Amino acid sequence: MVLFEDVAVRYGAGPNILQNISFSLAPGSFHFLVGASGAGKSSLLKLMYLAMTPASGLVDLFGRNIATLRRQDLPALRRRIGVVFQDFRLIGHLSALDNVALPLRIAGLRESEIRKHVTELLGWVGLADHLNDLPATLSGGQQQRLAIARAVISRPSLLLADEPTGNVDDVIGVRLMYLFEELNKMGTTVVIATHNDRLVSRFTHRQLRIENNTVRAFDPMPPNSSQARPAIATAGNPAND
Ligand SMILES: Nc1ncnc2c1ncn2[C@@H]1O[C@H](COP(=O)(O)OP(=O)(O)OP(=O)(O)O)[C@@H](O)[C@H]1O
Numbered sequence: 125m126v127l128f129e130d131v132a133v134r135y136g137a138g139p140n141i142l143q144n145i146s147f148s149l150a151p152g153s154f155h156f157l158v159g160a161s162g163a164g165k166s167s168l169l170k171l172m173y174l175a176m177t178p179a180s181g182l183v184d185l186f187g188r189n190i191a192t193l194r195r196q197d198l199p200a201l202r203r204r205i206g207v208v209f210q211d212f213r214l215i216g217h218l219s220a221l222d223n224v225a226l227p228l229r230i231a232g233l234r235e236s237e238i239r240k241h242v243t244e245l246l247g248w249v250g251l252a253d254h255l256n257d258l259p260a261t262l263s264g265g266q267q268q269r270l271a272i273a274r275a276v277i278s279r280p281s282l283l284l285a286d287e288p289t290g291n292v293d294d295v296i297g298v299r300l301m302y303l304f305e306e307l308n309k310m311g312t313t314v315v316i317a318t319h320n321d322r323l324v325s326r327f328t329h330r331q332l333r334i335e336n337n338t339v340r341a342f343d344p345m346p347p348n349s350s351q352a353r354p355a356i357a358t359a360g361n362p363a364n365d
Contacts, residue, residue: 125151125282125313126172128339131181133167140179141167145339147332149315151281154308155341156324157317159334165317166210168332168339169284172315173207174198186281203231206280206312208288212271214259220246220270221255227278245273248303250296264291272300276307283307283314289323297323 126149133142142164149155157165170176171183174190183190186204193201214223221242228238246255249269251262259267268291275283283304289297301316301323308314315332318324324331328344 125149125153125186126315127182127184128171129182129184131171131183132179133164133171133176134179135167140337142334142337142339145181147339147341149313151313152308152311154305154314154329155316155332156327156329157315157332157334158319158321158324161319163334164337165334166286168334169207169286169315169317172282172284173205174202203227203278204281206275206278206283208268208271208275208283208285210286210290212259212267214267214270214274216259219256219258220251220262223259223270224273224277227274231278241277242273245277246270249273249300265293265296268292269296269300272303276303276312279307279310280312283312284317285315286317287319288316289318289320294322298326301327 128145128147131142131145132140133145134140145168157168159165167176171178171190172185174185174193177183177191186201188197188201215226218226224242224246225238228241243252243255246252249272251266251269251273254262254266259270262270268288272285272288275285285304288304289300292300297320304314304316330344331342333340333342
């Protein structure tokens with residue numbers, strides 16, 4: 125599903141912000157991406173949602189080397205990836221319902237089906253009373269939940285979320301995690317970038333940790349231990365999707 129081999133990342137002519145990155149994410153896996161502020165979590169996600177190419181090394185998504193993709197291949201690949209951006213990127217002139225409906229409209233679903241799915245999901249994330257509201261009239265936490273609903277509505281193969289619980293309290297944070305887990309049970313590969321150690325420690329998902337400008341995969345913290353165990357070899361089996 126996702127394969128990194130000896131990848132380095134930099135912006136323009138600057139130094140490498142990440143290097144020697146090798147890991148793979150098996151289809152259907154669930155990982156937290158953790159690391160200090162500025163460590164490179166958002167940058168790593170950018171490679172996975174095709175907003176950046178590596179300075180060197182191989183990034184392979186769904187069996188395709190992202191450095192050699194043709195422009196016309198991008199839309200189809202991007203449709204398989206749901207992204208929750210740190211700054212939400214909601215469409216300001218569309219209502220909550222229309223923001224979430226957009227991916228389904230692009231996919232050509234019937235309007236009655238779209239309404240049913242979108243209304244149900246917005247109810248689930250606690251926005252049932254805000255279907256017709258514009259994003260600017262919603263609180264930060266409500267906008268975040270709207271961004272999550274938009275990212276998951278079309279059941280992407282790969283869901284990438286950048287600090288998706290950054291603007292909500294712990295109760296809603298855990299509820300959103302359950303939503304990601306439900307999606308994961310239906311087959312979506314999930315990567316959640318977060319600073320929230322409390323949230324991470326409540327779940328037993330594997331971790332990709334950014335430290336010293338590189339990424340290592342760890343198994344979840346075992347009970348009765350203060351240290352997570354390094355994973356053996358990689359973060360999953362090599363991509364077969
Ligand atoms: N567009 C850019 N141009 C130049 N440098 C950048 C750019 N975006 C990020 N960086 C640099 O890359 C490094 C990693 O940034 P990144 O946003 O990926 O970290 P992060 O772990 O997601 O941080 P945070 O948790 O604070 O969001 C930082 O040193 C940052 O200054």
